[in-house]
Amino acid sequence: SIADQIAESRTESLRQPGxxxxxxxxxxxxxxxxxxxxxxxxxxxxxxxxxxxAKVRLLDWDPGDSPS
Structure with a gap:
């Protein structure tokens, strides 16, 4: 399931001005x-x-993070 990643991406994206x-x-x-x-x-x-x-998600991605 990618629901958590989608939710996180949406939250990060919508914080950006505009x-x-x-x-x-x-x-x-x-x-x-x-x-x-x-x-x-x-x-x-x-x-x-x-x-x-995807670009927004990559900005917050740490390659050291383990997959969920």
Missing amino acids: RPDRSLAQHRAILDAIAAGEPRQAATAMRRHVRTV
């Missing part, structure tokens, strides 16, 4: 593409969002 608005915009882009029936645009928007979240 990040809540950017995150909302990314979620809206995903939703808008789905609603418009544009699966490629939705996939691109989702990949962009996942990369953004």
Whole structure:
């Protein structure tokens, strides 16, 4: 399960100045593409969002940490 990692990433991400608005915009882009029936645009928007979240998680990652 990656639920704990997702929750931690979300918490860290949303602490960054301006990040809540950017995150909302990314979620809206995903939703808008789905609603418009544009699966490629939705996939691109989702990949962009996942990369953004992954970068936040990596900023807080310590290679010495043991996996949960």
